[in-house]
Each structure stands twice: as structure tokens, then as C-alpha cells.
Amino acid sequence: MTGQRADARRNYALLLAVASEAVATDGADASLEQIARTAGVGSGTVRRHFPTRRALLEAVFHDRIESLCTLARDCVAREDARAALLEWLSAVTASAATIGGLATALNRDRMAEAEPHCATSRITDAGSPLIARAAAAGALTPGVTVTDLLALITGIALATQDHPNAATESARLLALTIAGISPTPTPRSR
Known part of the structure; x- marks a missing residue:
């Protein structure tokens, strides 16, 4: 995270919050695409922060x-x-x-x-x-x-x-x- 642009840090924090909620609700197989949609970012942004x-x-x-x-x-x-x-x-x-x-x-x-x-x-x-x-x-x-x-x-x-x-x-x-x-x-x- 150090050295990332402010928008990248915000995206990471937002994605982590949305992913945490999705995993708590839907389990380990929560939809990465749904996480991206809920966070208001593209699936590429999710994959940049979380490649797997x-x-x-x-x-x-x-x-x-x-x-x-x-x-x-x-x-x-x-x-x-x-x-x-x-x-x-x-x-x-x-x-x-x-x-x-x-x-x-x-x-x-x-x-x-x-x-x-x-x-x-x-x-x-x-x-x-x-x-x-x-x-x-x-x-x-x-x-x-x-x-x-x-x-x-x-x-x-x-x-x-x-x-x-x-x-x-x-x-x-x-x-x-x-x-x-x-x-x-x-x-x-x-």
C-alpha cells in the first residue's frame, strides 16, 4: 500500500470493506464481479488489488x-x-x-x-x-x-x-x- 496513489488506496480500502461484507454474507465463493459492482469499480480494479x-x-x-x-x-x-x-x-x-x-x-x-x-x-x-x-x-x-x-x-x-x-x-x-x-x-x- 505504501507508495500507492491516494485513489488506489481508497479503492483498496473500499474493495476490502465490500469484500469483507460479501464474504461474511456469501462465504468464500462470493462473486468478485458483484464485489466490483457494489464498490463501483471495474473487475480489473479488483484483480489489480487482489490478483487471486x-x-x-x-x-x-x-x-x-x-x-x-x-x-x-x-x-x-x-x-x-x-x-x-x-x-x-x-x-x-x-x-x-x-x-x-x-x-x-x-x-x-x-x-x-x-x-x-x-x-x-x-x-x-x-x-x-x-x-x-x-x-x-x-x-x-x-x-x-x-x-x-x-x-x-x-x-x-x-x-x-x-x-x-x-x-x-x-x-x-x-x-x-x-x-x-x-x-x-x-x-x-x-
Whole structure:
């Protein structure tokens, strides 16, 4: 954005606002042509700022992805590795289930072996230390990876996206999943 003309910066900001609303309403497959029409610009202007749909989705979800990455970094410092991982997984699940188009975008990135700086790669990089700490503490089934967990999260989010209360339903399904990958240790009876 630095060095762009003022009208180019305005167009970018307008397109991002219109795209954010369109993706929230219509999901990751929101019409780029409709975004251009709503913004009052040509489709070439959309393509200059966002050469691919992935680039558009990256821009739309940038702040939320950064927030999840920051949360992961903050959680790494917590004493209870299991609780830290579960807090982060819950936040990622809630975001993916309630932010229109996010789960689809994350799933597509994951399936396409995404580029190094895409949303899925940034989340994977941010979550990996949490996974390592939980595994080292014995709080995670051996062999479970951050990629595995993101696949489960996007699956849960996609399965619940049309549910009347997607946040609650996705949290319930995540809890069922967690019981399978990291059961809470129970005291043994004598």
C-alpha cells in the first residue's frame, strides 16, 4: 500500500470493506464481479488489488488470523500446556465456525498445500509450539499434529456453519473431539 496513489488506496480500502461484507454474507465463493459492482469499480480494479481469490480472502481475514496467531504466542507461555492448547483450539474453532467463509478458506489452503505466508501456514506456525508443549507434557495423543487439528477444526466449522447456533454447536463438537485426542487424566482407584 505504501507508495500507492491516494485513489488506489481508497479503492483498496473500499474493495476490502465490500469484500469483507460479501464474504461474511456469501462465504468464500462470493462473486468478485458483484464485489466490483457494489464498490463501483471495474473487475480489473479488483484483480489489480487482489490478483487471486486467495489474495482477497487473505486480506479479508488478515486481522482475525493475526489475532489467533497472537493468542497462540500468548498461550505458549502459560504453565498448563493442555489448557493453553485447548484455549487456542477453542478460539480457532469459534472463529472458523462463526466468521463467514473462514473455514472454507482455511480448508482450501490446507488442501492446496498452501503458500508459506497464507492464513493456514501462519496459524500452523503459531500453533505448532502449543502442540509440541502439550505433547511433551503428555496431554496430547502421540503423533497428533497441528495440521491434524486444523483439519478437525475446519471440518467441525463446515459441519456447523448453517446451525442456528454455530458457536455453541462447534464448541460441543470440539469438546467431543478433544475427549478423543487428549482425554483428561482421571485418578486411578485402588
